[in-house]
Amino acid sequence: MTEDNFFDVIVVGAGCAGPAAAKKTAELGLKTLLIEKSPEPGTKTISGTCINLAGMHNEDLYYILKGPIEREIHSMRTYHINDARTTVFNEIPTKGVLLLSIRRDIFDAWHTEQAKLAGAEVKLSTTVTDIIEENDYVCGVITDSGEEFRCKVLIDAAGVNSIVGRNAGLIPKRSGDNMILYVTVAVELGEEVINDRFSDEQGGYCIEYYLAPGIQYKTWPWIFPKKDTVTLGTGGYMTKDLFNDKITNVNQYMQNFLNLPIVKRKLEGGKIVSWGLHLEYDEKISQKVKNGLILTGEAGGFVIPFLGEGMSPAFATGIFAAKTAAEAIQKNNFSKESMSSMYEDMIEEDLFLQGFMHVGKINKESILKKSEEEISNMMQSVVLGGGFITNAVHTKWLEGAENGDIEKVQEALDFLEFIQPYRQIGSEFEEIYRKLRAEGGS
Amino acid sequence: MEFEMKIDYYSGDPGEFIKVIEEKCTGCGQCAKFCTRDVWEADGKIYRPINLKDCVECGACWNICTADAIIFGDPKGGTGVRFTHG
Numbered sequence: 001m002t003e004d005n006f007f008d009v010i011v012v013g014a015g016c017a018g019p020a021a022a023k024k025t026a027e028l029g030l031k032t033l034l035i036e037k038s039p040e041p042g043t044k045t046i047s048g049t050c051i052n053l054a055g056m057h058n059e060d061l062y063y064i065l066k067g068p069i070e071r072e073i074h075s076m077r078t079y080h081i082n083d084a085r086t087t088v089f090n091e092i093p094t095k096g097v098l099l100l101s102i103r104r105d106i107f108d109a110w111h112t113e114q115a116k117l118a119g120a121e122v123k124l125s126t127t128v129t130d131i132i133e134e135n136d137y138v139c140g141v142i143t144d145s146g147e148e149f150r151c152k153v154l155i156d157a158a159g160v161n162s163i164v165g166r167n168a169g170l171i172p173k174r175s176g177d178n179m180i181l182y183v184t185v186a187v188e189l190g191e192e193v194i195n196d197r198f199s200d201e202q203g204g205y206c207i208e209y210y211l212a213p214g215i216q217y218k219t220w221p222w223i224f225p226k227k228d229t230v231t232l233g234t235g236g237y238m239t240k241d242l243f244n245d246k247i248t249n250v251n252q253y254m255q256n257f258l259n260l261p262i263v264k265r266k267l268e269g270g271k272i273v274s275w276g277l278h279l280e281y282d283e284k285i286s287q288k289v290k291n292g293l294i295l296t297g298e299a300g301g302f303v304i305p306f307l308g309e310g311m312s313p314a315f316a317t318g319i320f321a322a323k324t325a326a327e328a329i330q331k332n333n334f335s336k337e338s339m340s341s342m343y344e345d346m347i348e349e350d351l352f353l354q355g356f357m358h359v360g361k362i363n364k365e366s367i368l369k370k371s372e373e374e375i376s377n378m379m380q381s382v383v384l385g386g387g388f389i390t391n392a393v394h395t396k397w398l399e400g401a402e403n404g405d406i407e408k409v410q411e412a413l414d415f416l417e418f419i420q421p422y423r424q425i426g427s428e429f430e431e432i433y434r435k436l437r438a439e440g441g442s
Numbered sequence: 443m444e445f446e447m448k449i450d451y452y453s454g455d456p457g458e459f460i461k462v463i464e465e466k467c468t469g470c471g472q473c474a475k476f477c478t479r480d481v482w483e484a485d486g487k488i489y490r491p492i493n494l495k496d497c498v499e500c501g502a503c504w505n506i507c508t509a510d511a512i513i514f515g516d517p518k519g520g521t522g523v524r525f526t527h528g
């Protein structure tokens with residue numbers, strides 16, 4: 001083994017978490033290698049790809065807001081369709097930009113380039129096949145060409161089925177109520193048509209959610225506008241009820257979604273230009289750190305339960321892992337105990353991660369318990385976004401009230417108080433965002 | 443709009459990145475049921491990933507297999523599925 005094959009930090013996977021981590025460790029002066037199996041980053045991933053700006057309130061993440069975006073999203077429209085009626089909610093939750101829609105094949109390539117510019121070495125078209133462990137410490141990886149690369153700290157950013165986390169014994173098999181099988185299609189409509197069909201009353205752009213019989217299983221089918229295509233996604237939790245007599249394949253949920261009269265009109269004149277399939281795991285992994293190894297992003301289970309937001313948690317945990325690695329290397333202590341406490345502290349201090357994880361979890365629990373009909377009825381009166389926060393508080397509150405459990409009621413109150421700062425961030429962050437775009441957005 | 447699985451692949455041999463462990467397979471067929479791409483086919487009493495060239499590397503088969511009968515790796519570097527508009 002040559003000197004060239006020794007690194008301070010190796011990061012596996014150039015999705016969301018990987019380039020963020022590699023850029024940061026390179027900036028912190030560490031010799032960094034970023035390995036990606038695809039020749040072009042972003043072409044192994046399927047996502048809805050709306051970055052929630054609420055998850056980007058961390059100065060370490062501001063550079064991401066200068067990346068190549070497709071559209072600025074200002075509002076949400078939700079269609080609740082049942083046999084009796086269709087209810088449409090228009091929600092403009094803040095004055096400014098709510099989400100940024102991106103295309104991963106474009107965005108991840110840009111992000112990987114940022115890591116490279118910061119000084120990280122990048123190896124594309126390189127698949128990690130196994131980890132190297134010595135004396136109970138993870139200390140490197142083996143690639144498909146049989147080459148070995150060694151490091152002080154390994155950062156796993158290889159996504160939901162990461163071979164790194166699996167071979168380290170941290171990522172188990174998962175299905176049932178915490179694994180979603182998602183199918184997507186991208187429909188080309190042209191920029192002008194999308195401007196017209198996906199704008200809102202205030203002249204911004206709008207993402208849409210749909211709830212109707214036969215188009216999903218316990219998820220929220222959506223249409224997200226990009227520049228000249230829109231992406232549709234649907235699917236469901238991988239339980240035995242995902243399939244039934246009528247639905248034997250997630251593609252059939254998609255076909256039914258495409259067949260909704262409202263959706264047909266929205267997509268009139270368009271054509272499907274690409275199809276995709278991906279799993280999404282929405283529960284935390286119990287152990288995210290091992291001697292010499294840190295799991296980030298979806299490999300670590302950092303997706304907001306049920307709401308399915310995983311990009312900003314991946315960016316954030318990539319940064320946290322990088323900082324943890326840098327500190328561990330400085331102290332020359334890569335043990336699980338030492339790295340785990342640094343990493344967990346940073347995660348616990350992140351308001352977005354904590355707040356949204358909580359909101360997502362309670363909504364998920366409450367929704368998985370209900371039948372499709374009950375959900376449809378409930379959602380006719382609960383508005384998405386702010387409504388999810390309300391539902392989280394409300395569900396806990398009711399649980400306490402019904403069982404005479406004052407602690408639950410107190411928990412609801414505590415959470416309400418806890419979430420307030422997030423609700424107030426709005427306008428000042430809009431200014432920061434505007435400034436960053438003016439400085440050099442593409 | 444007629445649904446279509448429009449999909450692209452990188453050229454090159456991805457290798458046998460999914461395998462069945464014959465002695466462990468119980469023939470329950472969950473792998474085939476949860477596979478959206480018809481990769482898995484019954485072969486006597488067990489299932490095999492016959493159409494690996496159609497795989498999109500989602501990992502549903504590995505996750506759903508309670509018999510631990512599936513080895514699920516990643517395709518060789520630079521090969522396999524190529525999603526656009528992800």
Ligand SMILES: Cc1cc2nc3c(=O)[nH]c(=O)nc-3n(C[C@H](O)[C@H](O)[C@H](O)COP(=O)(O)OP(=O)(O)OC[C@H]3O[C@@H](n4cnc5c(N)ncnc54)[C@H](O)[C@@H]3O)c2cc1C
Binds near residue numbers: 037044046050126312
């Ligand atoms: C249909 C769908 C819709 C979604 N919508 C949204 C949304 O709107 N907003 C949001 O915030 N989140 C969304 N998510 C979640 C989000 O996409 C993920 O949480 C996020 O991509 C996770 O980032 P990551 O960096 O951890 O992993 P990934 O983005 O999956 O990146 C992992 C990278 O590792 C590489 N890799 C894997 N194995 C190896 C190996 N062995 N060797 C080398 N490289 C390897 C992969 O090729 C890939 O580039 C959605 C997910 C799905 C499935």
